[in-house]
Amino acid sequence: MTEFISTSSSLSESSTPPLRRIAIAGASGRMGRMLVEAVREAQDCRLAGALDMAGSNAIGADAAAFLGFTSGVPIVADLRTGLQDAQVLIDFTRPEGTLAHLAVCRELGVQAVIGTTGFSDAQKAEIAEIAKDIAIMVSPNMSVGVNVTFKLLEMAAKALSTGYDIEIIEAHHRHKVDAPSGTALKMGEVIAEALGRDLKECAVYGREGITGERDPSTIGFAAIRGGDIVGDHTVLFAGTGERIEITHKSASRVTYAQGALRAVRFLAGQKAGLFDMFDVLGLR
Structure with a gap:
């Protein structure tokens, strides 16, 4: 054919x-x-x-x-x-x-x-x-599943607006040239907007040394690069006595x-x- x-x-x-x-x-x-x-x-x-x-x-x-x-x-x-x-x-x-x-x-x-x-x-x-x-x-990510995840994050952020620390962890293949990933940043933007915050003002990109206690108003990011990972993203809402993780993993482009x-x-x-x-x- x-x-x-x-x-x-x-x-x-x-x-x-x-x-x-x-x-x-x-x-x-x-x-x-x-x-x-x-x-x-x-x-x-x-x-x-x-x-x-x-x-x-x-x-x-x-x-x-x-x-x-x-x-x-x-x-x-x-x-x-x-x-x-x-x-x-x-x-x-x-x-x-x-x-x-x-x-x-x-x-x-x-x-x-x-x-x-x-x-x-x-x-x-x-x-x-x-x-x-x-x-x-x-769109930084055209996966239907990822975009449904964005909607879930919007809902979760509004319900967990106080008492929960928010961290975004992403992993990609060794060839990716930007960090955090566009998808991770979009996740941060969705969450920040739901909370009435500006991501530019509340984002923390990595930590090292003596950082002091975590500011509860911040949204943290961590990026992992290695192998042939297509794209994994997890948003952690960590409260007292519990934590909620919303994860999307891509196995293929x-x-x-x-x-x-x-x-x-x-x-x-x-x-x-x-x-x-x-x-x-x-x-x-």
Whole structure:
């Protein structure tokens, strides 16, 4: 089979879902390949572009070659070439690269699903400005389970607002370049907002030496890096005589890819605006 989209002859034309033409940034990376495979398996999606950095050994190769298939979509470094046939870009790369991609998406009217983490406040503001012209969904974690966990944390924080110390512990593979993870920071933001606090003012990132007693108004973070851990996150609410732990563990990046495709489908009904996975999943 050499097609990305297969349809059954038993389906009427009216029952076949409309195709979403998708470009993928970082197409030769671990997450990029997972996305290519997910798009290939989705009946309502088609790979329309594949991007990678200039100088990558993957440039010129077929984006699905690693699967033993021919998609007819080569991996390219030129943004306009990679996006010219796409309706939406999925991007799990680096902040600077993502912003460069979004600038071209804005020019071409291409929507974007962004899973990149590590944006500065200024970069987040730049994304919000671009979203005035195109629809953008940004989430530090596109796992459906993780986003349900965010909702659970919001509920727990409100119920455990006094008498409980809050610590966020995350673990990822040795190749991850930012810490704490974007998911851990989002967890902190959700909890802080539920408590009426500003995470910038109450976050504590690691401890060493004589630190003094713990300030009960703080939210602590600890980051672990090693091996091939896909992503583990635990939020600890530690009270007197009891503790509550809310944990999510990822065993495969496939959950991120499937969440990204749900976001692609959600954006099909949007002309412009900045959205997150709570919008996609109806968790507002």
